[in-house]
Structures are given as C-alpha cells and as structure tokens.
Amino acid sequence: MFAKHLTLYSKLYGPDPNMNPQLASVIATAKKAGMPKANIDVAIARGQGKSSTGGGLETATLEVMMPSSSAAMVIDIESDNKQRSLKDLRVIVKKYNGNVTPTAFLFTRLGRTVLRPQGEDAAAGDFDDIFMQAVDAGAEDVEQDDDGNVVLWTQPNVTHQVAQKLAAALGMEIHSSDIIYSPTSDKVKLDEDEAAGSLRALLAAVREYPDVQAVYANVEKGDVSEELWKTVEEHLGL
Known part of the structure; x- marks a missing residue:
C-alpha cells in the first residue's frame, strides 16, 4: 500500500x-x-513514468482467456521493456493453460477515484451536496462506500483532474485514483472448484511478475466456497 x-x-x-x-x-x-x-x-x-534508472516506462496490456472457466482477463503492464514483459507473461499464461486472445472488447475503461475524509473521526458531509459538486467537476457517477468514502467514476482522460479538484473542494484525501477495466456485460460465475483453482493459480503467478500493475477479470462468485472465492478475488484489481 x-x-x-x-x-x-x-x-x-x-x-x-x-x-x-x-x-x-x-x-x-x-x-x-x-x-x-x-x-x-x-x-x-x-x-513520474520513469524506471528506477531514470528511463521511461511503457504501458501495455495482455488479453487472456481461461478456457476452463471462460473467464476473460486484461493484464495491465508498466515496464522499461514492454516486449520483454509481454514475452515473459505469455510464457506464464501458457504454463497455466490460459490463451492469449482479444478480450478488451468485454471491458470498458473508466476512471475510479476514492476520496476519504481527513482524520479518524471526520465525515464526508452531505452526499447530495457532494454529488452535485462531483458532477459539476466532471464525474459521471458518484457513490459512497460502507466506510464513508466517496467513489467517483469518470472518463479516463479527466480522472486525475476531477480527483484533485474534488479533494480540494471537499477537504478530502485522495486514497486512490486509477483507470480501470470494468466488465461491460454479465460476469462469468465461478461454479466449479477446479476451474476456480486454475484461475487462482494463473492470477497468483501473473501478480508475482514485477511489471504487472493490475489484473481485471469478468468473474464473480458462483457455487464455489467463500474461502476459495476470496483466494481468487484477492488477486484481482489493482
């Protein structure tokens, strides 16, 4: 963190x-x-978009499908040598029986910012007022999570600008501000333990690769146990 x-x-x-x-x-x-x-x-x-040696970082994505569960994934990469990283990740995906194939059409890119009150006992304030200010600043949707944080959804090109503007206006702290891949249609339910286990193994291996910044998948809990689902879910997102 x-x-x-x-x-x-x-x-x-x-x-x-x-x-x-x-x-x-x-x-x-x-x-x-x-x-x-x-x-x-x-x-x-x-x-700053730089590596530890001062060289520029390149961004890339690898799109993957897991045949055993029909789960589609997008792997976000940031590397000083993206061709090397993509090659390495293709080897990992193949090892865990995944297929590199187009999947980005199953997702849409959105900006997601989480603002939280400053101080342990602070509150976010009136949600209706926050909502109106957020929309005026360029947010497309606004939510409040169970912890009282304000979640802003924006177009990717204005994500950080809206985050900074709202944080200053509301006196809140930017907890996170990212551009994510969100599934565009119904998610795939994980019903079989074997398929969920295969997906978990691939996700764990991919997340260990240092240039991977995030992994997105169009999956949700089905009939698998809560314990097994949590081991899948912990590897998803940022």
Missing part, C-alpha cells in the same frame, strides 16, 4: 517531497514501517 500511495502522490503532485506534503507524509510513514529507500525511490519514479 505504501508503494501505491507513493506512486499516486508523485503522479498527482510531483516527486519533490519538499513541495509535496502528501508525498512527504507517506515517505515518513513508509520509512518508519521499514520500507527500503530503494523501494521508495522506485515507487516515486514510477509516478
């Missing part, structure tokens, strides 16, 4: 902690928790 926030605040407000109090705060917390300086530097550089 430290790495994610370091990258986010570097991207939104710049890489210099002297000019970026949000970044400075996360750096201090990460250091206290024992996060190595090299890892902190990598996360900050990633927020």
